[in-house]
Amino acid sequence: MVTLHVNGKAQQVDVPPDTPLLWVLRDVIGLTGTKFGCGMALCGACTVHLDGRPTRACITPISAAAQAKVTTIEAIGGDQVGKAVQAAWVDLGVPQCGYCQAGQIMSATALLQQTPKPTDADIDAAMSGNICRCGTYTRIRAAIHRVAQKGATK
Amino acid sequence: MSAPRDSMISVPSDAPSDRPLLLANVSRRTFLAGVGALGGLVLAVGFPAALRAADPPKYGRDGMPDGWVDDPLAFVAIGEDGTVTIVCHRSEMGQGVRTGMPMIVADELEADWKRVRVAQAPGDQKRFGNQDTDGSRSTRHFFEPMRRCGAAARAMLETAAAARWNVPVGEVEAQNHEVLHRPSGRRVGYGALAKDAAKLPVPPRETLRLKDPSRFRYIGKGELKLIDAPNIASGKAQYGIDTRLPGMLYAVVARPPVYGGKVAKYDAAQALKVPGVVRVVEIEQSPPPAEFNPLGGVAVIGRNTWAAIKGREALKIEWADGPNREYDSAAFKETLEASARKPGKVVRNEGDVDAAMASAARRLDAEYYVPHLAHVTMEPPAATARIVNGKCEAWGCIQSPQAARDRIAKRLGMSVENVKVNVTLLGGGFGRKSKPDFMIEAAVLSKAMAGAPVKVTWTREDDLHNSYYHTVSVEHLEAGLDAQGKPVAWLHRTVAPTIISTFNPEAKNEAPFELGMTAINIPFVIPNVRIENPEATAHTRIGWFRSVSNIPHAFAVQSFVAELAAAAGRDPKDFLLDLIGPARRIDPRTLGDTWNHGEDPEQYPVDTGRMRRVVETAAREAGWGKALPKGRGQGVAVAYSFVTYVAAVVEAAVDEKGELAIPRVDIAVDCGAQINPDRVRAQLEGACVMGVSLATKEEISYKAGRVVQDNYHAYEVARISAAPREIRVHLIPGDFNAPLGGVGEPGVPPIAPALCNAIFAATGKRIRRLPIRDQLKV
Numbered sequence: 001m002v003t004l005h006v007n008g009k010a011q012q013v014d015v016p017p018d019t020p021l022l023w024v025l026r027d028v029i030g031l032t033g034t035k036f037g038c039g040m041a042l043c044g045a046c047t048v049h050l051d052g053r054p055t056r057a058c059i060t061p062i063s064a065a066a067q068a069k070v071t072t073i074e075a076i077g078g079d080q081v082g083k084a085v086q087a088a089w090v091d092l093g094v095p096q097c098g099y100c101q102a103g104q105i106m107s108a109t110a111l112l113q114q115t116p117k118p119t120d121a122d123i124d125a126a127m128s129g130n131i132c133r134c135g136t137y138t139r140i141r142a143a144i145h146r147v148a149q150k151g152a153t154k
Numbered sequence: 155m156s157a158p159r160d161s162m163i164s165v166p167s168d169a170p171s172d173r174p175l176l177l178a179n180v181s182r183r184t185f186l187a188g189v190g191a192l193g194g195l196v197l198a199v200g201f202p203a204a205l206r207a208a209d210p211p212k213y214g215r216d217g218m219p220d221g222w223v224d225d226p227l228a229f230v231a232i233g234e235d236g237t238v239t240i241v242c243h244r245s246e247m248g249q250g251v252r253t254g255m256p257m258i259v260a261d262e263l264e265a266d267w268k269r270v271r272v273a274q275a276p277g278d279q280k281r282f283g284n285q286d287t288d289g290s291r292s293t294r295h296f297f298e299p300m301r302r303c304g305a306a307a308r309a310m311l312e313t314a315a316a317a318r319w320n321v322p323v324g325e326v327e328a329q330n331h332e333v334l335h336r337p338s339g340r341r342v343g344y345g346a347l348a349k350d351a352a353k354l355p356v357p358p359r360e361t362l363r364l365k366d367p368s369r370f371r372y373i374g375k376g377e378l379k380l381i382d383a384p385n386i387a388s389g390k391a392q393y394g395i396d397t398r399l400p401g402m403l404y405a406v407v408a409r410p411p412v413y414g415g416k417v418a419k420y421d422a423a424q425a426l427k428v429p430g431v432v433r434v435v436e437i438e439q440s441p442p443p444a445e446f447n448p449l450g451g452v453a454v455i456g457r458n459t460w461a462a463i464k465g466r467e468a469l470k471i472e473w474a475d476g477p478n479r480e481y482d483s484a485a486f487k488e489t490l491e492a493s494a495r496k497p498g499k500v501v502r503n504e505g506d507v508d509a510a511m512a513s514a515a516r517r518l519d520a521e522y523y524v525p526h527l528a529h530v531t532m533e534p535p536a537a538t539a540r541i542v543n544g545k546c547e548a549w550g551c552i553q554s555p556q557a558a559r560d561r562i563a564k565r566l567g568m569s570v571e572n573v574k575v576n577v578t579l580l581g582g583g584f585g586r587k588s589k590p591d592f593m594i595e596a597a598v599l600s601k602a603m604a605g606a607p608v609k610v611t612w613t614r615e616d617d618l619h620n621s622y623y624h625t626v627s628v629e630h631l632e633a634g635l636d637a638q639g640k641p642v643a644w645l646h647r648t649v650a651p652t653i654i655s656t657f658n659p660e661a662k663n664e665a666p667f668e669l670g671m672t673a674i675n676i677p678f679v680i681p682n683v684r685i686e687n688p689e690a691t692a693h694t695r696i697g698w699f700r701s702v703s704n705i706p707h708a709f710a711v712q713s714f715v716a717e718l719a720a721a722a723g724r725d726p727k728d729f730l731l732d733l734i735g736p737a738r739r740i741d742p743r744t745l746g747d748t749w750n751h752g753e754d755p756e757q758y759p760v761d762t763g764r765m766r767r768v769v770e771t772a773a774r775e776a777g778w779g780k781a782l783p784k785g786r787g788q789g790v791a792v793a794y795s796f797v798t799y800v801a802a803v804v805e806a807a808v809d810e811k812g813e814l815a816i817p818r819v820d821i822a823v824d825c826g827a828q829i830n831p832d833r834v835r836a837q838l839e840g841a842c843v844m845g846v847s848l849a850t851k852e853e854i855s856y857k858a859g860r861v862v863q864d865n866y867h868a869y870e871v872a873r874i875s876a877a878p879r880e881i882r883v884h885l886i887p888g889d890f891n892a893p894l895g896g897v898g899e900p901g902v903p904p905i906a907p908a909l910c911n912a913i914f915a916a917t918g919k920r921i922r923r924l925p926i927r928d929q930l931k932v
Contacts, residue, residue, distance in 0.1 A: 027458035032396040033389020042866035073389030086387040096248030098386030099532040099581025124875040135843025137877040
């Protein structure tokens with residue numbers, strides 16, 4: 001048994017400790033908002049926050065996540081920055097198929113929490129780990145700038 | 155109104171209810187297009203009926219399997235609370251169809267969008283009309299039927315209100331979710347009218363009053379947010395990979411690494427020892443042709459996906475690779491080149507190319523190569539199935555739900571009526587998910603597990619190793635210029651394994667629908683033109699990839715045009731416009747194109763005026779010819795595909811180390827009227843990024859019959875840092891009463907040639923082989 005702290009809730013899971021957090025979130029706990037894309041930390045679709053740090057859940061064994069507070073897309077709206085990012089994503093029509101956008105939003109939120117006014121270079125550095133096959137990058141960039149300009153808190 | 159749900163069942167929350175909805179109580183009137191039973195698999199996957207010589211030609215939506223339906227009772231339900239539920243029968247894969255289609259109905263219905271819900275249709279083409287979400291057809295084919303759906307439902311509500319007030323129907327008018335009696339000012343809401351309206355007959359089509367476009371509320375405005383965006387942004391959206399059912403098992407499959415291969419023997423002992431592994435099941439091989447069948451292999455079924463993945467790693471499998479075991483991309487490129495240098499089947503011939511070449515002042519030739527490509531949808535193929543009481547229900551991210559249903563039924567030996575296919579959101583499609591092989595796998599495995607729900611997830615490695623790939627091609631171009639630099643002869647040999655090979659292994663020539671993608675149907679003003687198509691043999695599953703054969707054809711043709719311009723010492727844009735020539739409407743059949751994207755050649759001629767206009771617009775908006783710093787250049791290309799005209803001007807910047815950046819792309823699109831302009835822009839932006847991605851990075855290659863690339867580190871796609879910094883989309887206004895063009899695919903073809911033409915302008919280096927990768931490195 002491993003105890004995880006996911007979105008403010010303690011969860012006991014009965015799987016081997018080397019099981020990636022991604023599959024525990026999705027298959028065991030039932031939080032399917034965090035997506036599988038590659039299994040090798042190459043695409044960012046599985047990005048969650050571990051103690052606020054953007055982390056690829058597909059290569060993070062639950063043994064390494066047990067001490068951390070895990071935040072997923074389902075709860076990022078509870079954070080002021082996360083909420084603003086979600087709103088900007090809807091307002092600017094960022095998503096196309098939307099599959100990668102949970103990971104994009106988690107990465108963008110972490111970026112804006114750390115760097116409230118990111119430059120384009122900051123965005124490239126923070127967001128290059130997240131692939132969008134639909135090619136929504138120009139709108140992702142615009143939405144991040146939008147949040148930065150408006151400020152996360154009103 | 156919402157369907158009753160088992161709280162354990164995590165399926166799209168808007169799946170249509172099986173309960174009769176209020177407006178669906180009346181006996182159904184359907185207007186199928188008289189397509190009837192369509193024999194033959196190839197036809198069932200969306201080849202236009204016009205290809206069948208024996209039949210009278212049927213075009214557009216009439217030519218698609220099961221045609222179209224405009225019955226409001228199939229698409230619209232109104233609850234007593236006034237909630238309007240509109241069914242979307244096409245698959246959402248990022249093109250915005252779940253917003254766009256219902257919006258059309260809602261507009262004609264005078265429904266208040268805030269009170270509209272969208273329900274996703276299961277696979278049932280008899281009920282909803284064609285559901286093959288491919289070929290950039292959804293809006294183009296269903297704009298009119300969906301308008302009639304909304305108008306018919308509006309007429310029924312107006313009739314019900316008039317009857318209630320006992321006034322002539324001509325005195326009432328539907329307005330924003332209410333019916334108004336104009337003389338008295340009385341109003342009644344849609345919810346209060348729903349029951350009465352449901353008892354009325356559906357009015358005959360010819361009596362319907364469609365709105366004047368000036369009165370559209372939503373159509374053409376682009377002001378509605380995506381219906382799924384809030385769920386997407388909060389992690390609630392349900393994709394094929396997200397289905398959860400009580401007692402569900404999780405499977406991954408080890409498939410033959412070589413096309414046509416099969417399991418020789420396997421040992422599951424170690425796999426079965428992996429914690430969480432439940433069972434190992436062999437899936438019988440389907441020998442080539444692949445069609446839509448599962449490839450076969452060995453499935454590991456576990457309590458969660460990770461257990462299944464670990465179990466698969468522990469399998470010992472010996473494969474019998476079969477006849478494609480020597481497929482090698484480097485060798486095959488040479489085979490294609492050898493074919494391209496010899497005469498092949500002539501598919502268009504005007505004038506005397508050989509004589510004109512012989513007397514030309516200058517002759518040029520060039521060969522262009524585009525490798526196999528993979529869709530790598532962010533969501534890999536994934537599907538779930540269960541079998542209860544002899545009935546199979548499946549959920550999946552599928553572009554062709556009726557094909558999935560038919561093939562599951564066939565594989566399980568069930569009647570089609572006993573199979574239900576639910577369509578989830580698709581985490582990308584791009585043509586990969588037109589093939590239901592992965593859904594059939596789920597059904598086969600559920601059957602093996604006595605009907606228990608089984609979800610099959612493809613890993614990224616599976617997706618790259620066992621896809622239906624974009625073809626690989628060599629395009630050989632020759633031209634003769636006269637003394638003034640004017641082209642007098644044009645020879646194009648296109649060589650590529652055909653998609654038909656996936657259905658008929660004997661097929662070695664490109665099909666009309668492949669040649670008709672910017673190879674044969676070029677409308678250039680050149681007196682002597684010959685297009686040839688030497689044979690090529692497929693050694694892997696070839697399938698549709700967003701914009702299909704337009705990718706290699708447009709890359710070659712539009713690059714070669716720029717090469718000719720350079721040879722003639724002309725401005726590439728002016729040279730291109732001269733080749734397109736004056737505005738005229740050309741019957742595609744006179745260009746040898748009998749396909750014409752399945753559309754009526756009278757309604758959809760090749761319109762060189764529209765082609766010129768997109769070139770001129772993109773060039774103007776891009777500031778064509780402006781002074782640029784050293785290492786920067788502009789390139790232009792145009793493509794007519796999916797009956798839409800798109801031109802792109804790319805600005806490329808290449809630094810002293812050969813690093814490429816794309817500061818800006820200007821795209822002009824003429825697809826006719828735009829129903830949801832913001833999504834048209836979004837599709838063109840996305841197509842631009844995909845075009846840049848395939849031009850710069852993407853390549854599937856084979857060694858010993860096996861795909862070399864495993865995951866995104868080896869099959870690279872464009873990331874945010876490599877994407878164009880600015881993409882400006884310029885929409886040419888259109889007429890809502892004129893035929894529409896496609897939107898999802900036509901943005902891709904002009905990007906690679908425009909980029910390579912820009913690189914030439916910036917550096918003098920001509921790229922003829924994709925991907926570019928390190929070809930610019932100094």
